[in-house]
Amino acid sequence: MYARLAVSVAVDGGDPLDLVPTGLPAGALDSALRDRIVERLAGTPLLAAAVPAPARQPGQADATDPAGTVFRSATGACDPLSPLPDDESDGASRIDVFGAAEVGQVDPDSLIEPRRAVAVVGAIGRDPVAVGALALRASGLVRLAPGTEAAARTLGVELRELADLVEELPAMHSGPPEEWRELYAALEPAASDASVREALGSLPVPLADGRMVRGPRGLVQLPAQDADAAERDVVFAGTEADQVDSATGGWTGTGVLDVLSRWGLRVVHPAAQHPLLTQLGAEEVDAAGLLRHAAVRQAVLDQADDDDLEVARDVTDAVLTLVRHALGKRTSAGDRSLRDVVDRDTAGWLGLLTLTAADGEPTPAHGLVLTGSIASRLLDPRVLAPVELATIERWGADVLVAAGVRAALVAVRVTEVVADPDQLDDEGNGASALAAQSLDGWPQYVVALSHALGRGAYVPEVVAVADLDAVDPDAWAEVLDRLATQPALRRALLDPVRAEGQGGREAPSYASWWLRARAGIGLDHPFASAEADDAVRRLLPAAPESVRPLDAQVQRALGGVATLTSLDASAWARVLAGLGPAGSPVDLALATALWRAWSSLAADVDRVAGGPGDDVELVPALVDAHRVVVVHADDAAVADAPMWLQRTDVAALVPAPPAVAGALAALLDVPLASELAEGVVDDNADGPREADLVPTPEGVLALWPEAPPTWVEHETLHVDGTPVDWWVEGGGVDAVVHATQLAGLARGLAQAAGRWVDRHAVEVVLTEPARAQDLAVEMALDPAAGQGS
Template identity: 45%
Template sequence: MTTDAFGTAALRGAVLEAWRASPARLREDANTEEDHARGYYRDRVLVELAQNAADAATRAGVPGRLLLRLATTDDGTAVLVAANTGAPLDAAGVASLASLRASAKRDAGTGTVGRFGVGFAAVRAVADEVTVCSTTGAVRFSLADTRELLEGTAAQEAAHGRPGLADEVRRRDGSLPALRLPWPTEGPPPTGYDTAVVLQLRDEVVRDEVRALLDGVDDVLLLALPGLVEVVVDVEDAGPRRLADVTGRWDVLTAEGEVPLALVADRPVEERAARAWRVTWARPRDGSAVPGVVHAPTPTDEPCSLPAVLVATLPLDPSRRHVVPGPLTDAVLDSAAQAYAQLVGRAAAEGADATAWVPTGLAAGAVDAALRERVVAALVRTPLLVPASPQDALVPPLRATLVRDLPDGPAVTALGALVAGLVRVPPSGLAAARALGVEERALAEVVDELPTGGDVDWPALYDALDVAAQDATAREGLASLPVPLADGRVVRGPRGVVLLDDDVAGVAPRTLEVLRTWGLRVADPAVVRPLLARLGARRLDAAALLAHPALRAAVLGQADDDDLDRADEVTAAVLDVVAAAGTVPADAVAWLGLLTLDAADGEPAPAHGLVLPGGPAARLLDDRVLAPVALDAVDRWGRDVLVAVGVRDDLVVTTVPDVVAGVAPDDDADDAAALAAASLDGWADYVDELADALGAGAYCGDVPAVADLDAVDDRRWPEVLAHLARTPDLRAALVTSVRGEGTAATAPSYTAWWLRTRADLALPEVFALPGSVALPAALVPPVPEVLAGLDEEALRALGGVGSLADVPAARWAAVLDLLGPVGGVVPLDVAGPVWRAWAQGAGPDEPPAVLPALTAPGVARLVDDAVVADDPRWWQCAGAQGVAVVPVPVAPGSRGAAGVAELLDLPLASWRLGADDDLSGAGEPEDVPDALLALLPDAPAQWWRHDDLRVVGAPVGWWVTGTGTQAQVHAVHVAGLASALAWATGRWAARGAVETLLTDPDDPDAALGLALE
């Protein structure tokens, strides 16, 4: 028999009476229940049931356990059971369930969650039949029973003339407030639980929705409802799933307190007594994602972008989905921010990356924005950043500094020992660090403030920074890194610092000290690490040290220093390095020669002004110009070291770099070119010679030259010349011509030029090479006696020629001067080679003032005016009208008359004397012999015999107008006819064979010669 232990009849009667009295009240209750079931609590049935369970456990002071079971009855009805431990159902509780916004928990004290008395309405979202079973009794709510009771009551009212209730029930169309009318029932809760809510799910769609909600139950439910210690989810075909002991999987921090009364003054009356606040933050230890909403304590629709679950007693609107702004909300958010900072600080102390907890980017809503602002303000003062130095404690962002170019890594750790407040921030945490206002400094700024004194482990620091220096930006930031030097100083910046290799280790410290005064900065060997070289320090062996500007400055400085002791110190230091190097860089030879050494007589002199005793230089050079070096210097340093710095053991080659024709180095300059040129006699005149030959400004590159030629003992010239010719490097400097960039012209080497122009050797401009032929002795003398024994290549470099065609253009004027005065007769065997040379491409670089020319047929004289014969016809006109003619030999490859005329700047004969058809004298035509025509098919068939033939007034033996078979051939005699026919047919070289055939047509040799010509 069912008992009414909770007075449900009285409750029903009171509600019905109210509805009778005011049908509008029915409408209001129905609408309110529908709003909650279909709106506010449409997806919260599990959360609200869990909240009631947590409150029941809290009221009873026992651990809350909740069972959520989804099962199907025998008749196929899906049932959701929510069983819990805690305070059992009582009459007040039933009354609360049957009312709206009249919670029975008003006086339950702190710790309970429910505050509005409407959460139970969430069951109506999924069920029309609801039963609440407890150890004290049971009650049920039924939409069907409510409809039946209301319809009966409405009919009674209508019978008494009060149709209002009936009209309202009809309008509702079955949508009635089922939770307002409780009914007594029977049934115990599941074993081990004190109360159970049993919901008969409305249909299959609802069943699927509830199952999805059950699948979503997780640890967050326990975190939000601390009154629960266990939740068991039992879905019929999946088996039970137990949730408990969340603190093992979550990092949880809870703070609580009480707000001043003034902060709740604007809240509803029944909330004003609830002044206690509580905030819980929880973050999964495995770093998994968290629900991004605020829990108050059940989930709201307010987003939260922080990487932790927030459960806070924030005031909510009636829907329990949104936080209500106001002083109470501000106070709770303030407390939440402080609690969050504590949680982050605790996590950081346990080794977690605190930057992952810092909010960055845009806020997700108004509440999220307000919370993030407070959180950042709290975190700024919380020790949470990892110090760069492992020995230091966590650093609050307010006092932290990070290196912008180098936020983390071994380099930061090393710098942390020297820079206070320096922290390590992973690249992923840079945005968080900026949000916290951490001071960012460039690596260069941090490096600038590194101490240069004190106990600094420089090798460890360099090793740590070496990895970072792989990045170009970081290398720039390390530009001012302090570097301890071997002399005890500490300089800023590796650039310009020298790292000495092992082969310099034996150099005396005094040597390095001397060189230091000239700017050499040598790193302390104990701190030498690859980083220094990567940042610009120069790793030098002894040979490379010789090329260092400090050594060069020291040598040039001591050369101008009157302090002999200081000069001796520099010399000794540099010779130490040379001895260690073994070889000297080519570009250092010139300035090393300025080292001051003692001569045998005790007087100081530059190294290149001294010679080694007993060597070729001492034998060949005048000791009044280059004195022997002191013997004690030879004993101390050795011959090889002294030779390496310029002391002469033999004649040497000095290379002048980057020579430009016509440009001599400044005498006051100390560059390599100036220093090299300073040791060469007449260099300025030589570059002018290059300008004449190659053109001013022509780039000639590096020019080798034999030095000290001006110091040769005059008695030793034959020996010197022979030595030059047989010594490879000296020979190359003698015989190698200089070429200008972009031109085919060449100029003599400096050595050859100096020997020809400045040496006391009396060399002619040109001379005939041994074995040369067709070189008139009147023009080209034989090899001078001083050059006897030299090979042809050496002789050519000094002016030897094999033919007039070999005479350089600049020397033709001197050659022509040998012919004598104007008007003098020039033998044809002398003039002929000159004319042939000009036709073959040789000739003066400027038109000569006098030249050999034919003044009459067969007579050559030296004249100052002439014309150039257009071709062999005009040779016969020599002397006509008083004009001298320069004949141009006809030969393959000849430059031709026009070329010779241009070379000599003379007019052509045809231009000066007139047209080539100005013939005088009558002639008689005759046939060309058939035998000759057979061999010269392109010859004309006729020719004109003349007794007297003149052209431009001069008697000639032959003349031709036109060419080939159309030519008109005129001749006075057989020899003339042969020349004319040879010229007309282009067979000039065969004129002798033609003459022979004209005389004897049957001569087989002449015929064969002409046929083969």
């Protein structure tokens, strides 16, 4: 009787679970009766099976409409989530939310036994659209009203977590893709809950190539416009790759997707696409996005290593179709640069696409030039062949250039460079490795970087000019002009390479190094640039004719020298070798320019490179008071104070300001003169005699208070047995100055006072004391003490 009552309630549209006894029994009789009732209800068909609902429209809620319509389930029961209007008994219309006509009763044959029923726990189990959609693929599914889960469990209804139910959905192609989109649409509102999104992570998804996979993560969805075109125009199964639509610019045909799917590209079937899949981890990409996809990249890399030209053709057609469509979107958008279509990383492998050269040979795109372009005029066709005319007619110049065919000189980027030849990645297929492999002489350039920056130095980025090894020998003048005038190429030539954490050390750019080391156009030795000073012009040859029209900056990058201080070690070796063999006389003015340049380099405490270095074998040096000759570095020394210039008996001497003498000796890898002789005044073991001390004139002390108050007069003066005109022991006011005549005394007092630059003024005061005041006024304009010594 009780079971028939429950069935009657269900048929009339009520909820039979309301009749399930709950709570604690009042006694033994009540308990026994409950058990009998529950057992009978569990085996009686009284729960309405869920059936599909119409697709939910965006923003649609499960509630009463403004007219008071009550949405009902297939059983005719009021949706428990919707309040009943007060006047329902007075004629409010009843509409089945699952799409049935207006009903008042439920067909008893549609009822199922609770112990054979399945329900989803949580709010999604009460959503009529979601449950109805799931019911297509999960038998025995029912929808529970709020608060009835305990009653359903009492009757044996199997309450399932959404994740478990999704995991058991059939992962085979059952039904058209559109039905899956309807399922996704039904489930989307509930996906605002993170736990629901996690539960839906293993949803089956149909792919464009006919496969079914579990889980949207890692799948690709087309933008809505492209997906609509694909759904309208193509059939996604068993289509040959030659159906790529190269005539109209379409790219969503199976010809593209089918070819790329062989390399792992998994595209959601356009008819099944839905925003829910994006929420669950699918990636929405257009043609430009697909060009950056790992599966497309792998397809291009694999075809480059495959001897099967048919495979290469299929991949090339598919990828060039993507390129063309992406370029078309760029043009229509108006504000997208080519880099939005082909970024730096993509360009590295896109150039490996196999195209056909004019002679019929299959050739990588970056090994071809566009007929009639600047590149065809500048590059040797024996090295980079022209692309065949039919290929240009089919794809167009823009598409081919975007894919790597050369239309002009181009700059490429190699990132994360380690200046160590032992760490070269010769077999890598990353973007940086591919770019490096395309550059002539790259291993040798890395060696040059290790010398300039230090072995193992890390360089974040090297910008290089590609294809320099393919320049036509008759086109160098124009190539150099373009390197000097085209902004991107000019930067690639002029900007030095800098390493991280190397104290500002720099190396020449790849283009600068290559043109000087490998071009064979006369740039393998330094030359005097257009702005060179006189000493440089005398020491170096004039600029080669090919670089004379170029500006001074470009000339410097190509080996031009403006000042001696800008020479690097290798250039210094050439310059000094050009002075002639040992014993050759050197003009004093020219030698002075060299010595000053070396002293300037030695004084630069921030210098990280430059200077002659320890591999220099010949240097110009004084061999007597007024004669300079070329000597072997082993026979030279640096005069660490002016007085040592008198001691050419010790070594051939290189003059230097006292403050930088030690640094210059280190720069030239030669000793200081004081390291080769004791510098002791003869017959002066006990110090100067009182009778030999002479007061320093007051005019001198007034102008140079750092000078000693006395000096020692000699008729003849010998140091270490060698005759000299003057000598200084110590420095400052405590120095002992020895001299045989006034000119020597002036030099000794100037050196002792640390004002060597004033030696001639000291001599004037010594010979004409009355001029001391005039000199004091004039010296007010001279550099402060310590700046001109």
